[in-house]
Amino acid sequence: MVSLSSVMLSFVKGIQKSKVSLLGAFITTVTFPVLVGAIILDMLGYVTNTYYGFFIYMILGPAFIFGLVLVFAGLFFFKGSREVQIFTIEYLQDQVSDPVRFSRVKKLIVLGVALTIVNISVVSLLAYSGYHYMESNEFCGQFCHTVMNPEYTTHKNSQHSNVHCVECHIGSGAAWFAKSKLSGTRQIIAVALDTYPRPIHTPVHGLRPAGETCEACHRPELFHGDKLVIREHTLDDESNSKVNTVLMMKVGSAGDRAVSSHGIHWHVSPEHKVTYVSDLSREIVPEVTLTLADGTQKVFRSGVKIESGKTETRTMDCIDCHNRPAHIYLSDLEAIDLKFEEGKIPRDLPFIKREALKAVNKSYKTLAAAKSGIAADLQAFYQQNYPEVLKEKQAQLVQAIAGVQAAYSENVFPDMNIGWGNYTSQLQHGADFDKGCFRCHGGEHATESGEVISSDCNICHSILAEGEKDPAILKTLRGE
Ligand code: HEC
Ligand code: HEC
Ligand code: HEC
Ligand code: HEC
Ligand code: HEC
Numbered sequence: 001m002v003s004l005s006s007v008m009l010s011f012v013k014g015i016q017k018s019k020v021s022l023l024g025a026f027i028t029t030v031t032f033p034v035l036v037g038a039i040i041l042d043m044l045g046y047v048t049n050t051y052y053g054f055f056i057y058m059i060l061g062p063a064f065i066f067g068l069v070l071v072f073a074g075l076f077f078f079k080g081s082r083e084v085q086i087f088t089i090e091y092l093q094d095q096v097s098d099p100v101r102f103s104r105v106k107k108l109i110v111l112g113v114a115l116t117i118v119n120i121s122v123v124s125l126l127a128y129s130g131y132h133y134m135e136s137n138e139f140c141g142q143f144c145h146t147v148m149n150p151e152y153t154t155h156k157n158s159q160h161s162n163v164h165c166v167e168c169h170i171g172s173g174a175a176w177f178a179k180s181k182l183s184g185t186r187q188i189i190a191v192a193l194d195t196y197p198r199p200i201h202t203p204v205h206g207l208r209p210a211g212e213t214c215e216a217c218h219r220p221e222l223f224h225g226d227k228l229v230i231r232e233h234t235l236d237d238e239s240n241s242k243v244n245t246v247l248m249m250k251v252g253s254a255g256d257r258a259v260s261s262h263g264i265h266w267h268v269s270p271e272h273k274v275t276y277v278s279d280l281s282r283e284i285v286p287e288v289t290l291t292l293a294d295g296t297q298k299v300f301r302s303g304v305k306i307e308s309g310k311t312e313t314r315t316m317d318c319i320d321c322h323n324r325p326a327h328i329y330l331s332d333l334e335a336i337d338l339k340f341e342e343g344k345i346p347r348d349l350p351f352i353k354r355e356a357l358k359a360v361n362k363s364y365k366t367l368a369a370a371k372s373g374i375a376a377d378l379q380a381f382y383q384q385n386y387p388e389v390l391k392e393k394q395a396q397l398v399q400a401i402a403g404v405q406a407a408y409s410e411n412v413f414p415d416m417n418i419g420w421g422n423y424t425s426q427l428q429h430g431a432d433f434d435k436g437c438f439r440c441h442g443g444e445h446a447t448e449s450g451e452v453i454s455s456d457c458n459i460c461h462s463i464l465a466e467g468e469k470d471p472a473i474l475k476t477l478r479g480e
Pocket of ligand 3: 210214215218219220226227229249251264265267268316317318319320321322427
């Protein structure tokens with residue numbers, strides 16, 4: 001006959017006997033109050049520090065669960081097991097089937113159930129808040145600060161700054177979550193051992209298909225009509241003249257009930273499939289295959305050869321063109337032009353465009369060195385050539401220096417070896433018509449029967465003005 005108190009006693013004794021259980025009990029007792037307090041503070045939003053989240057969910061939480069596991073492992077598998085032998089199935093059956101005995105162990109069962117509920121709640125709370133923590137932009141972008149700083153900064157400056165990292169990189173669903181945590185663990189080890197590449201490699205070969213991420217929010221099959229694009233540029237003459245290029249982009253549609261696929265988004269229509277073979281950087285495309293709905297295929301080849309084993313075959317989706325929806329690294333020209341457009345660099349400083357471009361193109365080891373170098377170069381230029389600027393336009397010069405420094409710091413990250421043009425956008429063709437769309441549309445890709453992927457300027461856009469000061473088309477559009 002075993003009484004309730006002796007059951008309790010043997011449980012406690014079991015724990016005492018086993019060093020493993022004792023250690024476990026110690027860990028759970030110490031972590032429990034800290035953990036509950038910390039999670040509540042986190043949920044109420046009192047703490048925003050990334051390292052604090054890491055401490056709760058990646059260290060304290062697992063420690064608590066580890067403690068629980070140790071307690072039971074000690075009781076059932078190590079020294080404690082002798083003391084709790086009374087918890088055999090026969091013993092429990094005996095207790096439950098006899099009403100007198102049952103009433104005696106009832107309290108123990110209630111206690112056991114209550115403790116289990118508390119443990120399960122803490123573990124679920126941990127899992128729930130930990131999951132949200134790991135999905136946050138702060139965890140993705142700031143935890144490994146130097147490593148992710150460029151992506152975090154460019155994301156913050158993009159149209160997608162309100163879209164969480166995980167919405168494009170992982171998407172929903174447990175399988176992708178698990179997959180990303182596996183590669184995440186590999187990445188944390190790489191950071192700890194300092195073996196990660198600088199800059200981080202792109203393209204991201206394991207990215208979830210865009211159909212499951214981008215298309216959760218955008219539906220190119222429902223696009224209608226074209227898009228007017230007005231680009232503002234600044235020339236490198238003395239007066240930093242402003243010119244405009246105006247394009248009508250034939251955005252088109254991926255085709256839906258009423259319209260058939262046409263224009264630029266023709267590529268992502270379900271009616272046909274464009275696949276291509278490229279090198280691993282996806283910059284060189286020797287072969288493009290178009291498969292129509294009826295199964296007929298056209299294969300376009302450029303004649304360029306790539307070593308076998310160093311190629312990749314992909315079905316074209318959004319990110320083959322929109323590879324920089326969130327991490328937009330501008331070129332030196334675009335970055336400086338944008339600062340003029342935003343009014344951050346005053347146009348009335350002679351040759352400021354030309355000098356700014358020179359200053360941002362020197363090589364610097366750190367951001368701090370770049371900032372002081374840019375300031376010193378611009379000061380020196382005006383000192384030597386336009387001393388009156390220093391006297392009369394000191395405020396504008398200070399503003400211009402800040403603008404040029406910002407153009408640099410938003411796009412160049414010396415810590416990660418990211419210079420101008422390291423990461424390029426495919427949503428263009430470059431001034432030399434050799435990049436982006438022209439990986440396939442350069443006029444070199446032909447079928448055996450001689451059909452060529454078009455490089456006709458008008459299939460993608462009509463050019464309404466190019467590099468003009470106050471173009472007539474803009475006057476018309478403004479109603480002047
Ligand atoms: C709107 C979608 C989107 C969001 C939001 C987004 N990314 Fe990306 N990210 C991409 C795409 C697309 C690529 C490039 C994939 C390619 O070219 O293979 C990329 C590439 C990267 C790369 C590889 C380096 C590079 O620039 O190509 C890293 C690292 C990265 N993202 C981290 C992040 C982090 C951290 C966040 C959140 C702060 C984030 N991303 C938010 C879409 C997104
Ligand atoms: C969670 C929703 C969401 C996801 C996922 C998403 N986007 Fe967006 N995207 C938006 C919103 C909202 C805007 C408009 C932002 C604004 O202009 O203020 C936008 C803007 C854009 C634009 C600019 C449109 C314009 O008028 O210039 C492009 C291009 C784009 N997204 C492409 C993508 C691509 C490619 C992906 C996948 C890699 C993607 N988006 C994923 C919500 C999303
Ligand atoms: C063949 C290249 C290509 C592919 C593939 C592609 N796009 Fe685009 N997309 C473009 C171009 C070019 C533009 C016009 C951009 C500009 O000049 O502003 C554009 C414009 C857009 C816009 C803005 C439309 C508007 O009218 O303002 C969105 C949103 C967009 N794309 C989303 C997507 C999504 C989502 C996918 C994948 C389903 C996709 N695109 C696939 C090239 C492409
Ligand atoms: C991976 C190769 C590839 C890339 C990259 C690519 N295209 Fe295409 N594009 C094709 C193929 C293949 C066709 C169909 C050619 C044919 O049938 O003659 C096509 C056709 C087109 C068409 C005509 C669609 C129609 O209505 O028939 C437009 C417009 C177009 N592309 C725009 C673009 C733009 C803009 C970009 C860059 C943002 C781009 N393409 C990038 C392969 C590509
Ligand atoms: C396969 C599609 C495609 C073809 C063919 C094409 N372009 Fe473009 N072009 C683009 C895209 C995409 C952009 C980027 C639009 C943007 O900046 O929003 C662009 C931009 C431009 C710009 C504006 C650059 C700027 O920022 O000021 C000019 C000018 C231009 N193209 C000229 C041409 C000329 C000339 C041809 C014929 C030789 C041509 N393009 C053929 C897709 C194409």
